[in-house]
Amino acid sequence: MIAEAALEALTSLLGDRLSRSKTDLEAHGRSESHFPLTPPDAVAYPASTDEVAGIVRICVDHGCPMIGWGAGTSLEGHGLAVQGGLVVDFTRMDAVLEVRAEDRVARVQPGITRERLNEELRATGLFFPVDPGANATLGGMAMTRASGTTAVRYGTMRDNVAALEVVTADGRVIRTGGTTAKSASGYDLTGLMVGSEGTLGLVTELTLWLQGQPAAIAAATCAFPGFNQAVDAVVETIQTGIPMARIEILDAASVAAVNGYSDADFPLMPHLFVEFHGTEAAVAAETEQFHEIARDHGCTGFEGATRPEDRTRLWRMRHHAYWAILASRPGSRAIVSDVCVPISMLSQAVEQTQADIAQAGLQAPILGHVGDGNFHAILLLDGSEAERRAAEEVSAAMIDRALAMGGTATGEHGVGLGKLKHMAAEHGAAWQIMGAIKRALDPQNLMNPGKLVPQGS
Template identity: 55%
Template sequence: MARIDRLPRNEDGIAAALAELKATFGERLQTGQAIRDQHAHTTTWVANQAPDAVAFPRTTEEVAAIVRSCAAHRVPVIPFGTGTSLEGHVNAPAGGICLSTRDMTDVIAVNEADLDCTIQPGITRKALNEHLRATGLFFPIDPGADASLGGMAATRASGTNAVRYGTMKDNVLGLTAVMADGRVIHTGGRARKSSAGYDLTRLLVGSEGTLGIITEITLRLQGIPEAMSSATCSFPTVAAACEAVIATIQMGVPVARIELLDALQVRAVNAYSKLTLPESPLLLLEFHGTEAGVAEQAETFGEIAADAGGTEFTWTTSPEERTKLWQARHDSYWASLALDPTRKGISTDVCVPISRLAECVTAAQARTQELGITAPVVGHVGDGNFHVLLLVDPESPEETAKADDFTGWLADLAISMGGTCTGEHGIGQGKRAYLRREHGDAVDDMVAIKRALDPDGILNPGKIL
């Protein structure tokens, strides 16, 4: 398991806060061990650190009441969406109250003419898009997992569509948040631009619940494209596939998604999703636009791919075929685990300038082979972000040490290339060691902001800093 801290507990404060909240919330405050374990870290290799109770508020006012009680007794508050994060974001290293947004799933308003909506944080991206379907609008950020929108904002999520539509920081117009003392603030707004004051919206987006608890989000929406096409193309090497990506971006082809699967990942996907893709490095793409536009984009990419040595290029506008391909891509994590059911997956991600992508991916593959670790690679390569899933025995100190060595080595390599130690997973507990390597003395300013907004350190302690 990953090395994580257990912080000092405020036993008296926790007991007092539990008594107060139980009186207010009744059955909506749960203390059973099973539900507490479910609301701590459950994926990848970070050990589970359960809270003392799980609360289920329904409104901003109820969230504020919980935070005020916890603030009065100096008790940690840990926000929880759907639990799909990978770096221990929802753990409770000092105990405290998990604040679940399970019951905060309302769509508060949809403004079709302005292409925006306001939601509660517990609604998932799939549920929101189902709600929006009749309007002809959709929310494009797709991290793969059916995550809550609040969690996606808190971790500055991105995913497969980021190359065209940006990340959460580009698509959140405003927030309602409860601060560490229980005050409710509103940031941003529905206007598409503003020069009024500090940009608190983007300060809170990506803060992983350490500066405030998000209770409402105003999101930018997009029109559902008239047509979509998906394409696959195989390449002799990862470097050749990356060459095609770079050329595609530089030529301004407006791809909506462009994903890289290395040969091992393709083999895993074929076995798990019953596909027959050539088991060599593969690019999986999607184009959005008019019928003529998506055809032109696909044909242009086909020419670029051929120049880079691409083969087996096919594209389709069939919704059924497109859905099958992208579902297989979204199931790649589970497909990878099926390569060796005796081992557990440790997922890590980095992001580099696309000009360094081939070099970084190739080096990562060589390093895992040197360490003797099975490790498929998949990436949102249109913006230089890729993931390595290390399959290791969590009970083997030797294997977990190798995995720990690799994640640190890869983070350092990405930073040395002008990249980042995490493109979208976030810092949480798992990547705190690399934050100062990337940002240097700027981390001291992050600490100062944290202390100013949360002087008692009750908001998701032990994360990021």
């Protein structure tokens, strides 16, 4: 529990923007995935960096854990207050502070969502490319090192965050990084903070790299007789060097769920959803080159989409696939495993995962951002302990296989609570170094404790 003296100090600082209502606590104690309700003791809604620094100093003085919160869309329980304490909700810090079109950078507060940022950028001819599907906040995306459908061309948050303003665990406000194309000056503290999941500090400002809006965009869908043929088409496409903007895969079960949820009529076969960005001539050539590869692997029903409204509908269906899959089994929750493997191992990894799912007797559609070797199994749970154990075993086998192939336990969802037990196997002694960094920067273990690093760090 938060000490009464801490609550009094926080109320003095924030007034009615410190909440202890049951509704607020429960709203900030839920995860998008399978974790149980874990309410915090209070929720703070700061409006400025100074207020965040004040919150941190009060919490440090009283030994109160602090957990950052954005849109609450994470899948690994990142925002849950597993040791109690204060959730710091950044949704009121949602301004675009500056856009420097000539340098292709934007300076924003952490609570702005990626969709709203791109709405604000429309008149500039620029856009922010990282698209995890959910309309997440930029602060949350940075802290989980998010990626998504466009990572195959534009990279992840690691590649698109130029600089940060961070309130550290002792209440200091620091700035990391800059807006030059390169720097050889000191430790890369921006890189350290991006993906730290709020365990080292609270981000209060981000400077982001922007991209020019392409002159032409074309999307397409195509069906394959089997999942492996679709995967093999992806592998050949990437190895050929075609500069795809997006290349997504859905198995037949995912397609069935999307049809039911989004009133679509895709054939009940594995599908690729793809998109090309560039000049009119380049997009036309790349689309045809991809179509040739897809035909060689048994593709049928190649359907193009060049009108903005058609592309928007297509990607909305893809982005809603997770909720479509949940809706396909009413009342279910899911363990979502998001391994990433070298592209040459992708077909083998998916085939063996499908075999594990079938042997366990689970419903678990597979989809993912396969252009960079990242795929997700949505392991649906009916609430029984037997099914949960079976799903956890399949997820663990996926991760063990990915690590043996030189891959990672999580391509984009992050570690949080769900992947914590796999960190030692993936990182070895380096995981202890992460714990040492955590102890050096947060000696009281108040910043999002219980996540990412060895327990006790």
